[in-house]
Amino acid sequence: MDDGIQWMVGATTSSGWMLDVYFARGIGAEELALRMGARRGAGAGPMTDAEMAGLELDAYPERGPSSAVVRVGEHAGWAFALTYGPYLDQLEKVSRDGVEAVHYHYNSEHPPTYVMYAQDGRTLCGFGLGEERCRYGQEPDLLLPDLVAAGILHPDGQTYCSPGFDDYADRQRRGLAIFAERFDLSLPRAVLAEEPLPVYAIAGSPAPDFEEISAWAATNGRPLPDERLRLIPARLRQEYERATDPQWWDRRAGPLTEGVGWRVGLSKLHTGAVFLNDPDRDTER
Numbered sequence: 001m002d003d004g005i006q007w008m009v010g011a012t013t014s015s016g017w018m019l020d021v022y023f024a025r026g027i028g029a030e031e032l033a034l035r036m037g038a039r040r041g042a043g044a045g046p047m048t049d050a051e052m053a054g055l056e057l058d059a060y061p062e063r064g065p066s067s068a069v070v071r072v073g074e075h076a077g078w079a080f081a082l083t084y085g086p087y088l089d090q091l092e093k094v095s096r097d098g099v100e101a102v103h104y105h106y107n108s109e110h111p112p113t114y115v116m117y118a119q120d121g122r123t124l125c126g127f128g129l130g131e132e133r134c135r136y137g138q139e140p141d142l143l144l145p146d147l148v149a150a151g152i153l154h155p156d157g158q159t160y161c162s163p164g165f166d167d168y169a170d171r172q173r174r175g176l177a178i179f180a181e182r183f184d185l186s187l188p189r190a191v192l193a194e195e196p197l198p199v200y201a202i203a204g205s206p207a208p209d210f211e212e213i214s215a216w217a218a219t220n221g222r223p224l225p226d227e228r229l230r231l232i233p234a235r236l237r238q239e240y241e242r243a244t245d246p247q248w249w250d251r252r253a254g255p256l257t258e259g260v261g262w263r264v265g266l267s268k269l270h271t272g273a274v275f276l277n278d279p280d281r282d283t284e285r
Helices: 029-035 049-055 144-149 168-183 210-219 234-244 248-252 260-270
Strands: 018-025 044-047 068-075 078-084 100-107 114-119 122-128 131-136 197-203
Touching (some): 018 029, 029 068, 029 078, 100 168, 144 168, 210 234
Antiparallel strands (some): 018 078, 018 100, 044 197, 068 078, 068 197, 100 114
16 A cells, blocks of 8 residues: 555654644545635645745744645545644545545644544544544544554553553554554655645635735845735745834734744644543643
């Protein structure tokens, strides 16, 4: 099954700290982007992962319109979207009208890595890798037989087969393999870093001041933002505001709130979950 998806454990995009991937079976790549918030026909690229850094996405609303994009493609019967920007919960939107969807979310600063499965607009099951006895969704035990067969949990769903483990990455790969095998998921490694893929803006586009800032950039010799994505790179916005807003320095001296945006978003993952004491893992909950 090609590369499977186990290689994604510990991997990140060019952001250096996160890997967020949506898979959808039953729709194509452009439709996946549309369901995540893109405008039809507004794709740009193709672009590699390294080239995404040039977009300078702004994941912090207090610094400007929060922006996000996806690189999309298709492989082995599934459409996929690699997301860049703040955490956005799109799983049930992606899976509406009978579509199957899987969401993989890794944030190096906020373990565990979550993998969720949905179909027809309902989140059915999922768990944190390494924390499989705390399961989510409307059918939380849907993958319990797979967890038992993989030697991760006993049939009671609460007891680990190996309470202590030294190779946490290997344990995560075993948990992720359950999704790969159950839903026939695979994704080549080259897709992440090497392969140029179409890009769609899914948040922050069109920027309401796109024309104004673009005109200022052209007049002042700054790089012009992408006309198709219609996003304003964070650095360009900062330069524009510093040059045109007399109160810019005063506002910048206010309370520092950097980092709030993605932390608030990530907390949505825990909504409605039932957490159990886990003596085997000392992780942030």
